[in-house]
Amino acid sequence: xxxxxDVETWRRYVDxxxxxxxxxxxxxxAPRMLQGxxxxxxxxxxxxxxxxxxxxxxxxxxxxxxxxxxLMLHFGMTGRLNYFKDPDGVPSHTRLLIxxxxxxxxxxxxxxxxxxxxxxxxxxxxxREERLGPDAYEPGIELAEFKAxxxxxxxxxxxxxxxxxxxxxxxxxxxxxILFQARLHxxxxxxxxxxxxxxxxHRAIGHVLxxxxxxxxxxxxxxxxxxxxxxxxxxxxxxxxxxxxxxxxAGRTAYYCPDCQREQQ
DNA sequence: CCTATAGCCTGACGGC
DNA sequence: TGCCGTCAGGCTATAG
Numbered sequence: 001x002x003x004x005x006d007v008e009t010w011r012r013y014v015d016x017x018x019x020x021x022x023x024x025x026x027x028x029x030a031p032r033m034l035q036g037x038x039x040x041x042x043x044x045x046x047x048x049x050x051x052x053x054x055x056x057x058x059x060x061x062x063x064x065x066x067x068x069x070x071l072m073l074h075f076g077m078t079g080r081l082n083y084f085k086d087p088d089g090v091p092s093h094t095r096l097l098i099x100x101x102x103x104x105x106x107x108x109x110x111x112x113x114x115x116x117x118x119x120x121x122x123x124x125x126x127x128r129e130e131r132l133g134p135d136a137y138e139p140g141i142e143l144a145e146f147k148a149x150x151x152x153x154x155x156x157x158x159x160x161x162x163x164x165x166x167x168x169x170x171x172x173x174x175x176x177x178i179l180f181q182a183r184l185h186x187x188x189x190x191x192x193x194x195x196x197x198x199x200x201x202h203r204a205i206g207h208v209l210x211x212x213x214x215x216x217x218x219x220x221x222x223x224x225x226x227x228x229x230x231x232x233x234x235x236x237x238x239x240x241x242x243x244x245x246x247x248x249x250a251g252r253t254a255y256y257c258p259d260c261q262r263e264q265q
Numbered sequence: 266c267c268t269a270t271a272g273c274c275t276g277a278c279g280g281c
Numbered sequence: 282t283g284c285c286g287t288c289a290g291g292c293t294a295t296a297g
Contacts, residue, residue, distance in 0.1 A: 003290055032273080059291080077291050078275080093275085112274040114291060155267055164292080173290040228290090251269070253289085270295085278288085 002059055002075030004136055004169030005212035010081050011056045014063060014106075017083040019051050021100035030095040033110070035072070035118035042119055045069060046098065055123055057135050058168025062123045069119050072126065076114030082107045127168075136169035137209045146202045153190040157201070159250035160190055170205070172252040173228055174212065178204045179256065180227035185263040186247070186254040192264050231255045 026043045028034075034042065049065045056062065062070040073079070082091050085104050090097065096108040096117055108117070120126045134141060141149070149167075153160055160166050161175040170178070179186050182204040184197065193201065215221040222229055225238050235244045237257035245258045 006290080074291085076274090077289065079291095110274090111276070112289090112291095114274060116292095153266090159268085162291095171290050176290095252291095268297085270297105272293085272295105273291100276289095278286105280286090281284090 002077070002079055003171040003174045003217075004056075004058060004209060005174070005217035007056055007059050007061050007075060007169075008137070008213050009216045010075075011054045011061055013081060013083070014051070014054050014061070017104070018063075018098075018100070018106050019053065021102045021104070022050050023047055023098055024101055025099040027097040027099075028095070030113070030117055033095060033113050033115055033117050035074075035116045037117075037119040042117070045119055046071070057123060057127050058132055058164055059171070060123075060126070060132075060168075062120070062126075069121055070123055072116070072118040072120050072123075073108060074116035074118075076110060076112065076116070078111040079115040080109050082109060131165050132168040133164060133166045134168065136167045136205060137213070140206065141167075141202070143199060143202050147195070147198050150190050150193065150198060155190060156186065156249055157184060157188045157190055157193065158186040158254055161205075162250060162252070167205075169209070172254075173231070174208060176231060176255050177212075177226055177228045178208050179254075180261060181208060183260055183262075185261045186249050186256050188264055227255065227257070 023046050026046050028039050028042060049067050051063045052066050053064045054062060059074060061073045064070050083104060083106050091107050091109045093111045094107040094109050098106040150160065158175050158179060161170045161178060162172060182201045184201060212222065219229060227238065230236055230238055230244065237244060237260060240257065240259050242257055242259040244255050246253050246255045
């Protein structure tokens, strides 16, 4: 689930649950998920420390330790967090388990091991090194800058939106929603968008992300007028009722309404 | 630059 | 019911 709204929701979850508790034991079962840090080092740096704040860039979540460095979590396709007390309540597929001195635990859970766990000195440096684009939501991109970013870009709008080095945080699902609300066909070319279309797209990005975060990225709570609520085989367009279509774009399945999102000539 | 493909992982689902 | 292929809200390496 983890696109920007989900990760932001978990960031707030960490803020509400896991700050300022002394960290005791650490259990790590994350082969091939550790990025630039060994099990031993990760364990040694976390034990006895405490999280003091969080930040997020795109789909990356950072938890700051009192001693300075930040725990970095990337959720891949299946990652999630769970803060709980019952010692028998460890979720299956917990890859990193943090025990706090208040008797609670924070489980970092990935069903598929496609996520990342790291320890970084500074999120801003990490973002630079990974060459991630600006966060798609905060602090917000001015329309003029957005137009400049897309100017001269080859390829489809959908692949640009999903490219983390262009804009960080948007994935397959939310790019479909943004294109639906902007009434752009997912195969639309960046270069072919006129000023009006760019403005509508820019607004749709901000709107979709804001509402999704407000609703805690919970599909049950998202507006029924959204594509992603009906985004499935044989789903219908919430606006006009037409059967949704899908096609492969940039290696992912794009859903769209063939009536509301007409392809450019 | 950009696209397409395979691969990394694991479980759910549909068809037979 | 069981087996098997396919697919999935991500990303990287590779080749063209």
